[in-house]
Amino acid sequence: MGLDPEITRLPASVAGAADPIFEFNRRIIDATHKYTAAYKPNFAFYESYGQKGMAALDKTVRYINKLDTNIFIIADAKRGDIGNTSKMYARAVFGEMPFDAVTVAPYMGEDSVTPFLSYPGKWAIILALTSNKGADDFQYHTDKGQRLFEKVLSLSQRWGTTDNIMYVVGATRAEMLAGIRKIVPDHFLLVPGVGAQGGSLAEVVQYGMNRQCGLLVNSSRGIIYADSSENFAETAGEKAREIQEEMAIYLAKRF
Amino acid sequence: MGLDPEITRLPASVAGAADPIFEFNRRIIDATHKYTAAYKPNFAFYESYGQKGMAALDKTVRYINKLDTNIFIIADAKRGDIGNTSKMYARAVFGEMPFDAVTVAPYMGEDSVTPFLSYPGKWAIILALTSNKGADDFQYHTDKGQRLFEKVLSLSQRWGTTDNIMYVVGATRAEMLAGIRKIVPDHFLLVPGVGAQGGSLAEVVQYGMNRQCGLLVNSSRGIIYADSSENFAETAGEKAREIQEEMAIYLAKRF
Numbered sequence: 001m002g003l004d005p006e007i008t009r010l011p012a013s014v015a016g017a018a019d020p021i022f023e024f025n026r027r028i029i030d031a032t033h034k035y036t037a038a039y040k041p042n043f044a045f046y047e048s049y050g051q052k053g054m055a056a057l058d059k060t061v062r063y064i065n066k067l068d069t070n071i072f073i074i075a076d077a078k079r080g081d082i083g084n085t086s087k088m089y090a091r092a093v094f095g096e097m098p099f100d101a102v103t104v105a106p107y108m109g110e111d112s113v114t115p116f117l118s119y120p121g122k123w124a125i126i127l128a129l130t131s132n133k134g135a136d137d138f139q140y141h142t143d144k145g146q147r148l149f150e151k152v153l154s155l156s157q158r159w160g161t162t163d164n165i166m167y168v169v170g171a172t173r174a175e176m177l178a179g180i181r182k183i184v185p186d187h188f189l190l191v192p193g194v195g196a197q198g199g200s201l202a203e204v205v206q207y208g209m210n211r212q213c214g215l216l217v218n219s220s221r222g223i224i225y226a227d228s229s230e231n232f233a234e235t236a237g238e239k240a241r242e243i244q245e246e247m248a249i250y251l252a253k254r255f
Numbered sequence: 256m257g258l259d260p261e262i263t264r265l266p267a268s269v270a271g272a273a274d275p276i277f278e279f280n281r282r283i284i285d286a287t288h289k290y291t292a293a294y295k296p297n298f299a300f301y302e303s304y305g306q307k308g309m310a311a312l313d314k315t316v317r318y319i320n321k322l323d324t325n326i327f328i329i330a331d332a333k334r335g336d337i338g339n340t341s342k343m344y345a346r347a348v349f350g351e352m353p354f355d356a357v358t359v360a361p362y363m364g365e366d367s368v369t370p371f372l373s374y375p376g377k378w379a380i381i382l383a384l385t386s387n388k389g390a391d392d393f394q395y396h397t398d399k400g401q402r403l404f405e406k407v408l409s410l411s412q413r414w415g416t417t418d419n420i421m422y423v424v425g426a427t428r429a430e431m432l433a434g435i436r437k438i439v440p441d442h443f444l445l446v447p448g449v450g451a452q453g454g455s456l457a458e459v460v461q462y463g464m465n466r467q468c469g470l471l472v473n474s475s476r477g478i479i480y481a482d483s484s485e486n487f488a489e490t491a492g493e494k495a496r497e498i499q500e501e502m503a504i505y506l507a508k509r510f
Contacts, residue, residue, distance in 0.1 A: 004340075006343075042336070042340055042343075044334075044336055044340045044341070044343035044344045044347065045340070045343050047343070047344065047347035047351075048343040048344070048346040048347045048350070048351065049351070050313070050347070050351040050352070051306060051309055051310055051313065054306055054309055055306055058305070058306065078334070078335060078336050078360070078363075079299075079333070080333055080360060081297070081299055081333050082385070082386065082387040082389075082452075083387065083388075083389075085259075085297055085299045085300070086299070088261075088297075088299035088300050088302070088303040089299045089302065089303070091303040092299065092302035092303045092305070095303070096302075096303065096304070096305040097305070105333070105335060105360045105362050105363075106362065106392075106393060107360050107361060107362045107382055107385075107393060107394070108333075108360075108382070108385050108387055108389050108390065109387070109388070109389020109390055109391065109392030109393055109394070110388070110389040110392055111387050111388055111389040112387065112389050113389075127362055127363070130337070130362075130363050131337065132337040132338065132363060132364070132366050132367065133338075133364070133365070133366055134337075134338075134363050134364020134365040134366040134367050134368075135363065135364055136364065137361075137364030137365055137410060138361060138362060138364055138403060138406060138407065138410075139362070139364070141396055141398045141403050141406055142398050143396045143397050143398055148393060148396050148403065151393060151396055152393065155392060155393075197337075
C-alpha cells in the first residue's frame with residue numbers, strides 16, 4: 001500500500017493537526033495494517049514538505065515497525081548514482097531509517113545498484129517496466145531483439161539473488177508479465193498501478209504469479225484517497241480489505 | 256564544484272563543531288566561491304546523515320545564495336518518477352529549497368522529466384552518458400544504430416529548450432563528446448568526473464565546448480578532499496583556483 005500524503009487532499013481534522021502528514025498516515029495505517037503485507041511511502045511526497053515532511057516519514061516508518069514488525073516497508077525513492085554515492089543512499093534508507101527495501105533506477109548500471117545489496121535481509125527493487133506512459137520512451141529500446149527492460153532483468157539478476165533483488169513491473173503492463181516471468185521466474189515483483197492508474201489485479205495474478213506467489217501488488221491513491229471526507233481512514237480500511245480479499249481468492253485457487 | 260561531505264573524512268576541528276557538515280561546507284565555500292561558477296551538493300551525502308544532514312544541506316544552499324546570488328546551485332539528486340510524483344520532487348528542490356537545477360534520471364521517460372521543466376528559470380539536467388563503470392551496462396544498448404544515451408539526448412530535447420534542459424556527460428567519456436555535440440550542439444553539458452574519477456579537462460574542452468562554452472565541468476573529491484589536514488579549506492581554494500585558471504586559458508583561446 002502506497003503512503004503518499006498530499007497536504008491539499010487532507011480532510012480538515014487532519015490538516016489542522018500538529019503534524020498533519022504523520023496524523024494522516026497514522027490513521028490510515030491503523031485502519032489498514034490488518035490487510036496489508038507491505039507499506040510503500042514514496043519519498044517525493046515527504047521531500048516536497050521539506051524537513052517537516054522527512055521527519056513525518058521517519059516517524060511513520062517507526063510507527064509501522066512498532067505496530068507490527070512483520071510488515072515489510074519499502075522506501076519508494078528510485079535512487080541510483082555512482083558506486084560511492086549509492087553507498088550513501090543505501091545508508092540513508094537502511095542505516096538511518098529502518099526500511100526493508102528501496103526502489104532503484106537502473107540507468108547507471110551495476111555499481112549504482114550493488115551498494116544496496118550489501119545489507120543482510122534488505123532488498124533492492126529495480127525498475128524494469130514502469131506503469132507510466134513515459135515507460136514507452138526508453139524501456140522498449142531494442143538491441144538484437146532484447147528490449148531495455150529485458151536487458152535490465154537479465155543482466156541485473158546476476159548482481160544479487162532472489163533474496164535481495166525484486167523488480168518493478170507496472171500493473172498497467174500486465175500482459176507483459178508472462179514474458180517477464182520467462183526471464184525472472186523466481187524473483188518477487190513489485191507491481192504498482194492497480195487502482196488509480198487503471199491496472200487489473202486479476203490480470204496481474206494471471207500473468208505474474210509464480211509458485212511462491214512472487215507478487216507484491218501496490219495500490220496508493222485508490223486506497224488513501226478513496227474518500228475525502230472525515231471517514232477517509234474507515235474507507236481506506238474497506239478498500240484495503242477488498243483488495244486483500246480479492247487477492248486471497250486468487251491465492252486460495254493456486255495454493 | 257561538488258559538495259559531498261563525509262563525516263569520517265572531516266578534520267578534527269570540523270568534526271567537533273555543532274553542525275560539522277555545514278561547518279565543513281561553509282569553510283570550503285568561503286575558500287572556493289571566487290573560483291566557482293556552480294556548486295553541486297549530492298543529496299546522498301546529506302540523506303545518509305538523516306534529518307541533521309538534510310538541515311545542513313538546506314543551510315548550505317541558503318548560505319551560498321546569500322554570499323553570491325550569481326552562483327548556480329545544482330541539486331545532484333538523480334530524481335525521476337511517474338508524473339504526479341516527479342511534480343513533488345520538483346517542488347522539493349525548487350519550491351522548498353532554492354536550487355537552480357536538479358539532475359534527473361531518464362529511465363521512466365517524458366512524464367518523469369517534464370514536471371521539472373515547469374519552473375521558470377530552473378533547469379533539469381538529464382543523465383545521458385555517466386562517468387561510472389556501470390554506464391556500459393545499459394547506456395550503450397543500441398536500437399537501429401542508436402545507443403540509449405543518444406536516444407535520451409535526441410528525444411528528451413523535444414520536451415524543453417536549451418534554456419531549461421542540460422545533460423550529464425561524464426568526463427571519463429570525453430572522447431564521446433564530439434558525437435554528443437552533433438546531437439545537442441547548443442545545450443549546456445554538466446561534466447562530472449574531472450579529478451578523482453580520472454577525467455581530463457583538456458579533453459573535455461577539446462571535444463565538448465561549443466560557441467557559448469556550453470560546459471559546466473565538475474570536480475568534487477579532487478577539491479574538497481585534496482588535503483585532510485586542518486588546512487583543507489585553503490588547499491581546496493588552491494585546487495579550485497587551479498582548475499578555474501586552466502579553464503580560463505581554454506576560454507581565452509576560444510573567445
